[in-house]
Amino acid sequence: MSAEPLIEVDGVEKVFDVRRKAGFLRRERHEVRAVDSLTFSVPRGEMVGYIGPNGAGKSTTIKMLTGILTPSAGRLRVAGIDPSRERAGLAHRIGVVFGQRTTLWWDLPLIDSYRLMRRMYRIPDARYARNLERCVELLDMAPLLEVPVRQLSLGQRMRGDIAAALLHDPEVLYLDEPTIGLDIVSKVKVREFLRDLNAERGTTVLLTTHDLTDIEQLCRRVMVIDHGRLMYDGDLDGLHELGGGERTLVVDLERELAPIEVESARVVKVEGVRQWLTFPAAHSAAPLVAAIAGRYPLADLSVREPDIESVIARMYAGGASLTY
Template sequence: MAREERDGGLAGDGPGGAPGGAFIEVDRVEKVFDVRKRTGFLRSERRRVRAVDALSFTVARGEMVGYIGPNGAGKSTTIKMLTGILTPTGGRLRVAGIDPARERTRLAQRIGVVFGQRTTLWWDLPLIDSYRLTHRMYRIPDARYRENLDRCVRLLELGDLLDVPVRQLSLGQRMRGDIAAALLHDPEVLYLDEPTIGLDVISKAKVREFLRELNAERGTTVLLTTHDLQDIEQLCSRVMVIDHGRMMYEGPLAGLHEAGESERTLVVDLERELPPIELPSARVVRVEGPRQWLAFPAGKSAAPLVARIAERYPLVDLSVREPDIEAVIARMYGRPGPGAAEGAPGGAPEGAEGAVSAGDAAEGAVS
């Protein structure tokens, strides 16, 4: 069933639902938590921690956007507000023209959520039973449920896993199962929080290829939070960096590398131990016997560097290591962001009033 048919027309949802317009709108949104800290026997003090601070951005319908930053920056708190699990302290939020906090149940029919740290599947049941329960919870028409299930099972290679209890699945298998569950009701926007965390190379490739096809064929809007820059490079046309609850960068990934002056690492194995390799476009940062580590700008291609080394040195093997996002952010800012409470991270702090775990957000998004 087409989305226009089941939603009764998207144009009525306001600007956020208009094709080609801002599907997700975040306008000067804030989230403040009250935190109590014990200071003595039966004594405590309260302080306010600003997890999200005057944050503004838009995401167009059908766009795939990376949403990244160091741990505790406020990424998951933002997603919880976008799903309606948390209510903003200030500012304005709209997803498809809907206020998530006020119309959470209505919005749940149009969004999908996947958290890498927690599963929305039923732990002791076979995978197929979780899908059947999702079918009933969302009241998905039978024909559309079968079509979406068959498609997810085929593309994510879940056929041999449908009768296996979720607790017996590997992390990669369970993650693919979670992604399928989030898509059975044909959501218009998919929130992915660390969807490839802990996955092996093959599982990561399967998940990325599936997401590319999903976006290309169905125009699903994707907001992706991850620490793996390869997820961003292979999937997203735009990246947003949040630090201490504030937007620090928005634009193409190449611009992020330039802003952070990040570097990739070329690991070179030579036939024998030699003096440090000398090239104008790279610098040797480490030498161990015949192995050398060369740093070069992340925005530059490794191909010319590899070609020069192959011409001048007895090369045995090499590999390229991508910069860690934590290192990129640390290089860009190097100090606590403004407005952050002393010693407090940007995300929802432990013990904060109203704080919700990632698992709660995932479960609540389909309630």
């Protein structure tokens, strides 16, 4: 993996003018600072989680990085290109998936959207066939190709959008909530696909999500943004330590038993064979799982991450400082 920055953000700001009603016939002008003095860089080939609560400035950042919006101040470069000035040239080097908005043609079968994109991006036939075959196989999309996009479920459409964003071999991929609406099996497939994509092709990925499991399984680095400012830039364990959060281990036993007793965790709820245990978010779940499996008749278990809003709330409560 190269240390060469593919994405460079230096002192970037985005201010919107908003007019609000201030009387029967009068409106007042207000400035809304969606992004405030944002600075970071992403090396080529890195997968980065870009997270924060709703309204934090994540989507505004992505829109500036793709050239949809122009910064009010500061400097942006993606693959050496100023996105707002060379948007058409940049489009051939990036892929974008916005969770609730599709790039597919609503009334056409999925395969027809892909054929149109092949023409739009002037993708050579051999490359198009190779990339389409790989996406269809790994994302389990063969039964969906002849289905009109409007008939797809949200999860199916998300897989379709991810494939569409990769047909032209982009250097960088922006993903906004890529596992939204997916069942557990589909989430696993998408995560495996993205992990392989990054490992095999060195595709740089900037991932925004509310699902910290996506971040934990895909990204070594995480950036937290709130009120347009970068609050944290480091690994996920460091974020949990800063926020002081807890994770929850949901354990299904083969039969009803007294509350589980293991070191570094406590039972907070018991319902029949199911028990809920909390433990520090910065700690690995592996020793805890091993201890329970060795001493109790275990049927199933799962780990639930704290949501990002609660982590950020704890950061504020603890007076956490910005990390650059």
